[in-house]
Amino acid sequence: MMKSYELYGLTVELILNNFRSQACERIRALCGIRTQREPLSRDSSCEGEPHRKRRLFLNSLEDDPVGDDELECYLRSQYPAQQTRDVVSFWSTVGQAQFPSLASLARRILSVPALAPKTTFDERHASVQPEQLHTFLMLRSMFDTEREE
Secondary structure, eight states, rough: OOOOOOTTTTHHHHHHHHHHHHHHHHHHHHHTOOOOOOOOOOOOOOSOOOOOHHHHHHHHOOOOOOOHHHHHHHOOOOOHHHHSSSSSHHHHTHHHOHHHHHHHHHHHHHOOSSSSSOOOOHHHHHHHOOOHHHHHHHHHHHHHHHOOO
16 A cells, blocks of 8 residues: 655645646647637527537537647657657657657757857967966866865
8 A cells, every 4th residue: 555645735646746737738838739629608699509519510610629639649658768769869750740749849948059159269278388288287186176075
């Protein structure tokens, strides 16, 4: 039997589930993934037709059926470790084909800036003598040793 821990009267499982659902909603918002459709309100202006009939008719006109979104499909999927070892490669190939919205978010998160910082190498840096370099390395070594203690 697992022991259930509580924090401020809430179980850890409840806190983790709440955190997971908030994280999923944030990811959906970043990707532009729509959540389940909200039901039609009963206060609509179409008089005379039953609510259920109206809802079924309007749902039949929609292109995509109500079902799991990309995030839920991804969270349920299982890939071999070999396939997911290189994260960038995974989201460029398999992820792009199966989860285009999540792959777009992955590209934004995993992207590396295209420009490198300007290197500062001038005459002063090029003219360091071997004795000076040895002194600098010794000072650094001593400084690192003092920091560790």
